[in-house]
Amino acid sequence: MQELIKNLGLIINATLVATPPLLYAALGSTFSERSGVVNIGIEGMMTIGAFTAAAVAHFTGNAWLAFLCGGLVGALFGLIHAIVCVSFGADQTISGTAINFLAPGVAIFVCKALFEQSSDTPPLDIAQKLPKLFNGVFEVGSFWNNVLNTYIATYLAFAAVAVVWFIFYRTRFGMRLRAVGEHPRACETQGINVYRIRYIAVIASGFLAGLGGAYVTLCTVSQFRPSVIVGQGFIAIAAVIFGKFTPHGAMGACLLFGLCNGLKVLLGSGNVISPNLISMIPYVVTIITLVLFVGKSRVPAASGKPYVKQK
Amino acid sequence: MKHKINQNNETAQNILNNKVHDILHQNALYTIIAIFFGFIVGGIFLWSAGFSPFEAYAKLFSSVFSRPKYLIWAVIYATPLIFTGLSVAFSYKMGVFNIGAEGQFVVGSLAALCVGILVDLPPVLHIILCILAAFAAGMIWSFLVAVLKVRFGINEVLSFIMFNWIAFYLSNYTVNTESIHKAGGGEASKDIRESARILLPQSVQNILKNDKANYGIFLAIIAAVAIWFILTKTALGYRIMAVGLNPHAARYGGINSSKTMYIAMSLSGALAALGGAVQLMGNSMRISQFAGQEGFGFQGITVALIASSHPIGCIFAGLFYGVMKYGGSKLNLIDAPTEVIDIIMGTIVLFIAISHVFRYIITKRLQKKEDK
Numbered sequence: 001m002q003e004l005i006k007n008l009g010l011i012i013n014a015t016l017v018a019t020p021p022l023l024y025a026a027l028g029s030t031f032s033e034r035s036g037v038v039n040i041g042i043e044g045m046m047t048i049g050a051f052t053a054a055a056v057a058h059f060t061g062n063a064w065l066a067f068l069c070g071g072l073v074g075a076l077f078g079l080i081h082a083i084v085c086v087s088f089g090a091d092q093t094i095s096g097t098a099i100n101f102l103a104p105g106v107a108i109f110v111c112k113a114l115f116e117q118s119s120d121t122p123p124l125d126i127a128q129k130l131p132k133l134f135n136g137v138f139e140v141g142s143f144w145n146n147v148l149n150t151y152i153a154t155y156l157a158f159a160a161v162a163v164v165w166f167i168f169y170r171t172r173f174g175m176r177l178r179a180v181g182e183h184p185r186a187c188e189t190q191g192i193n194v195y196r197i198r199y200i201a202v203i204a205s206g207f208l209a210g211l212g213g214a215y216v217t218l219c220t221v222s223q224f225r226p227s228v229i230v231g232q233g234f235i236a237i238a239a240v241i242f243g244k245f246t247p248h249g250a251m252g253a254c255l256l257f258g259l260c261n262g263l264k265v266l267l268g269s270g271n272v273i274s275p276n277l278i279s280m281i282p283y284v285v286t287i288i289t290l291v292l293f294v295g296k297s298r299v300p301a302a303s304g305k306p307y308v309k310q311k
Numbered sequence: 312m313k314h315k316i317n318q319n320n321e322t323a324q325n326i327l328n329n330k331v332h333d334i335l336h337q338n339a340l341y342t343i344i345a346i347f348f349g350f351i352v353g354g355i356f357l358w359s360a361g362f363s364p365f366e367a368y369a370k371l372f373s374s375v376f377s378r379p380k381y382l383i384w385a386v387i388y389a390t391p392l393i394f395t396g397l398s399v400a401f402s403y404k405m406g407v408f409n410i411g412a413e414g415q416f417v418v419g420s421l422a423a424l425c426v427g428i429l430v431d432l433p434p435v436l437h438i439i440l441c442i443l444a445a446f447a448a449g450m451i452w453s454f455l456v457a458v459l460k461v462r463f464g465i466n467e468v469l470s471f472i473m474f475n476w477i478a479f480y481l482s483n484y485t486v487n488t489e490s491i492h493k494a495g496g497g498e499a500s501k502d503i504r505e506s507a508r509i510l511l512p513q514s515v516q517n518i519l520k521n522d523k524a525n526y527g528i529f530l531a532i533i534a535a536v537a538i539w540f541i542l543t544k545t546a547l548g549y550r551i552m553a554v555g556l557n558p559h560a561a562r563y564g565g566i567n568s569s570k571t572m573y574i575a576m577s578l579s580g581a582l583a584a585l586g587g588a589v590q591l592m593g594n595s596m597r598i599s600q601f602a603g604q605e606g607f608g609f610q611g612i613t614v615a616l617i618a619s620s621h622p623i624g625c626i627f628a629g630l631f632y633g634v635m636k637y638g639g640s641k642l643n644l645i646d647a648p649t650e651v652i653d654i655i656m657g658t659i660v661l662f663i664a665i666s667h668v669f670r671y672i673i674t675k676r677l678q679k680k681e682d683k
Contacts, residue, residue, distance in 0.1 A: 040410075040468075080661075084661060084664055084665055088664075088665045088667075088668050089667075090664035090665045090667075091664055093408050094616055094660060094663065094664040095660075095661060095664045097609070097612050097613065098657045098658070098659075098660035098661040098664060099657065099661075100609065100657075101609075101653045101654075101656050101657030101660065102653070102654060102657030102658065102661065103657075104650075104653065105650045105651070105652075105653025105654040105656075105657055106356070106650075106654060108648065108650040108653075109356060109360070109648045109650040109651060109653075109654060110360075112648040112650070113360040113361075113648065117643075117646060117648075227602050227603040230602075230603040230604070231472075231475075231476065231603075231604060234472045234475075235472070235476075237468070237469075237472065238469045238472045238473060241466050241468070241469040242469065274484055276480045276481075276483040276484035276487070277480070277484055279476075279480045280476070280477050280480045280481070283473040283474075283476045283477045284473075284477065286469075286473055287459070287465075287470060287473055290459075290463070290465050290469075291459070291463050291465070299466065
């Protein structure tokens, strides 16, 4: 029994470590998708956020400043995406693809320029990483230590879900944002500035994706490597579609991916089943759940369509 | 008489004007503008990191064009990208964004690997069987996504991403199974049998001074021409374009859009998978355990965009990417980060995305001139 509780604690712990980066990025993706802009560049924005955070933490030693900077640089690439897609009305998928080349390219390029040709940043000390909440409150190795003693940024990620939910469903801005994603023309006749709302949404999505990337380098991996994000941005996008474009739905999907990661850690230690097969589980589970239970995920009606202002 | 000369002059002028108009309306011009901006932005990055852009670009191109051997390397780099580019371009004609080319590429090379190691056959037959296996694997991989889309209404971008990762781990799993894994070979598979390789004959290789020179590029050109033929000269191609332009109108016109979707997405998957097979059988000969996605599929998206989804254009766009990729890998000889290639490519795609703005500006200017 004690063994079981301990293992359960470990699984929850691994889940809580793996979920937040996906969650931040998924919330970002929800923002821009609901405003009618497809943002496939989330992956690239996460990568550059991860690099920026690691570099700033290395040079300043201030983890929270680094976390913020990760988000801001992500937002900068969000701004590029917004200019190209909203103002110039370009194909959003093409622009996102470009950002997925551009942002990691810039990240590694600058990394090599700053750190003597190395594509990795130097590892961060514990003091340079983001702190944990309840550190030293519980006995090391105990169930509650595993479950509750986790990074503050993890708690923030779940708090962000509530905030985004509130913005979406309880504020005027959120209602407008959702309306813009469904029928921009109707919004404009109501005097809503479609471009402005989309700009805010896409920049916010870059900011959140950047935070997701920053979480990876400042909490889990403690350094930047080119392979540090490896597809987490795409998984976040998938989580948003899975979660039917709602913040709480995306959270559920991210927790599922995170849980599978937790199982991987636990099952992988026994070496009974190949870790590669276990790694497949979240993707297979996603497809099966979609087929059996969830079915069609309704894409916001104006998603992916450039909007041209009426004169 | 004078009148006639004038008229002739006028027609000549008209023809010239029309030619200029044609050029201005063609995608190629805007692609070239985009490439130009790509190099400028890349140059700014190089310059701000303390490298001379001219020296770097000179290094990039001289590493490719100075010797036939290097040029062949660029072609070898280009070959799989032409295939994935074709795959993306083909599905794009139907309005499907094939972000799954990456996974299809992986299952293609995996199928060819298994047949190439486990089956013992005489040379030509073995190659054909490997290619067929890859073709079938890519078809099935993409067909499943098509089923999920058509039957269950599941967003194809989502399923493509899921299938990419399943392919990724499937490959890593297979590479580590007993019959495939090379004993003491670290994290790689065995090499495929000699009979399954598509290398050019030894004598030709000696002339080219490149021991990886292979038939892949010819297969890529054949594939590109075949896709061009399918799209422009067959009923299937007509249906695909019709569904891509307006699915509702196509359905009213009596086109079975589900069936078209199945066929076209399967073919698109097969193309990416062929890229994987060619890369394996002509260049790498084995598959190593992946740490991250290799990016052939994502680079294929760029190739398709540079080619404006034209099948023949994919050959040239692929070759361009091959030159950049091989030349870029030599930039570390002057200590410049090779990632400048990603920056250039990303910028090119970004400028292609907004090429309609340039088109608008240029044609507007021209119109003003004409009006005067």
